[in-house]
Amino acid sequence: MTGETVIKNGTVVTESGSFQGSVYIKDEKIKAIGDHESFSSPGTIIDAEGKLVMPGMVDPHVHLDDVFTMDSYESGSSAAALGGITTFIDFAWQGWVDETTPWGSAEEAPSLTQAVARKKSKASEVLVDYGLHASVTREDIRVFEELRDILADGITSIKMLTINGVGISNGFMDSVFRFLADKGAVAMVHTEDPSVCGHLTEKFQREGKTDFVWFPESRPDYTEAMAADDAVQMAIESGCKYYGVHTTSKKAADVLVSSQLKHGKELVRAETCTHYMKFTEEIYEDEEKAPLGKIIPPLRTDADAESLLEYVMTGTLDVVSTDHGSYSRADKTKSENWWDVAPGSPSLQYSLPVFHDLAVNSGRMSYSELVQVMAYNPAQLFGLPEKGSLEPGTDADIVIFDPDKEFVVNSKNNAAAADYSLYEGQKLTGAVDKTFVRGELVADNGHIVAEPGHGHFLERELPDWDF
Known part of the structure; x- marks a missing residue:
């Protein structure tokens, strides 16, 4: 779909409110929002009566085409489009050497710059727009020279991890925080103490606790x-923007709350994921679902799930992401030992309707608040001012959402490569009707209607977190 389009008679939802009105699209941009009678005659009119017209969702935590997923950019972005997600940010991984990787030595493992180039080369079939985070996994001082070039290339967020295998020490992490603070870039951190987790894992393995x-x-x-x-204190000392990824527990969220209260949200932000609010550790008692529910960090208690939703509602947790990663059911169930099962869950296609059911249909959040945590906030936090909004002049990334349509999740409908879903059999109220990326209709009533390759790589700005 090209040229001019008006989406009329819908409930237009922005991050600040909602109203009955229309959205006027021209030349890939939102030209105006308001009364369609005042717009010039376009080539296409879409009637959205009884439906919501929202900004396309922005997912800043996605894994495609690497060792943590079997999805290609085409399959993963198709799932995103069907799920109302018009922009995602994937990870380019500096190579590391352990039992999970294909590289036999540190010399064979790709540099960070090579990892970025590889990701871009794999994205020719992407349907929606995408960006990249760069993930530092080795303590090599040459990475600082690479980071200068990567930041200049519009990759303005750097991920680090504390876990065994891909984790780095606090000392090296502190150096990265200081470097990023000087540049105004964002540090993202996956936090789990490697010593305690490693000790407990080895203990349970010795004791034969395979369940x-x-x-x-x-x-x-x-x-x-x-x-x-540890991580947030180092970031604050250096003045670096700190973004906590996939927060799973009240204890971790409380650490972030304390830091925000002392130092403000200009330095400390965080996300959680849909599955951490929807499911709990009870899933690990179910023989069939347990391996499918292996996610790192793990699912937690009922109290944790409730606390996370409360923190999203109050704005302590700014973003709801997916941490999408696809595997086959065969891969997830091939071992009876939990430590041999790959972690990850495919969520791009169902995250929006699941969170809508969980937060809005329950009466706990408004549609504008949903837009804040799934579109506006992630766009602002990661330097994407053209995304996550219906503001005139921004990209015409739009999802038309039917709040009353009921459907049952069936993994046979997955666009992602995974042949299962944690949400299998869930009856949901609220479904994506149409998804537009820069004015182009890419998904319509559960079907991909655009040609692969419509999506673009997004060079991101250094963000301002004072909002």
């Missing part, structure tokens, strides 16, 4: 809080 109920016990909530406390 999945021991998986969350091997990575308890206090290890997430411990590592978060």
Whole structure:
């Protein structure tokens, strides 16, 4: 679809409110919002009566085409489009050497610059727009020279991890924080204490505790809080913007709350994921679902899930993401030992309707608040001022959402490569009707209607977190 389009008679939802009106699209941009009678005659009129017209969702935490997923950019972005997600940010991983990687030595493992180039080369079939985070996994001082070039290339957020295998020490992390603070870039951190988690995992392995109920016990909530406390304190001391990824527990969230109260949200922000509010560790007691629910960090208690939703509602947690990663059911169930099962869950296609059901249909959040945490906030936090909004002049990334349509999640409908879903069999009220990326209709009533390759790589700005 090209030229001029008016989406009329819908409930237009922005981050600040909602009203009955229309959206006028021209030349890939939102030209105006308001009364369609005042718009010039366009080539196409879409009647959205009874439906919501929202900004396309922005997911800043996605894994495609690497060792953490079997999805290609085409399959993963198709799932995103069907789920109302018009922009995602993937990860380019500096190579590391352990039992999970294909590289035989540190010399063979790709540099950060090579990882970025590889990701871009794999994205020719992407349907929606995308950006990249750069992930530092080795303590090599040459990475600082690479980071200068990567930041200049519009990759303005750098991920670090504290876990075994891909994690780095606090000392090296402190150096990265200081470097990023000087540049105004964002540091993202996956926090779990490697010593405690490693010790518990080895202990349970020695004791033959293969049942999945021991998986969350091997990575308890206090290890997430411990590592978060260390990381956020280092970031604050350096003046670096700190973004906590996939917050899973009240203890970890409380660390972030304390830091925000002392130092303000200009330096400390965080996300959680849909599955951490929807599911709990009880899933690990279900023989069939347990391996499918292996996610790192693990699912937590009912109290944690409730606390996370409360923190999203109050704005302590700014973003709801997916941490999408696809595997086959065969891969997830090939071992009876929980430690041999790959972690990850495919969520791009269902995150919006699931969170809508969980937060809005329950009466706990408004549609504008949903737009804040799934579109506006992630766009602002990661330097994408053209995304996550219906402001005239921004990209015409739009989702038309039917709040009353009921459907049952069936993995046979997955666009992602995974042949299962944690949400299998869930009856949801609220479904994506149409998805537009820069004015182009890419998904319509559960079908991909655009040609692969419509999506663009997004060079991102250094963000201002004072909002």
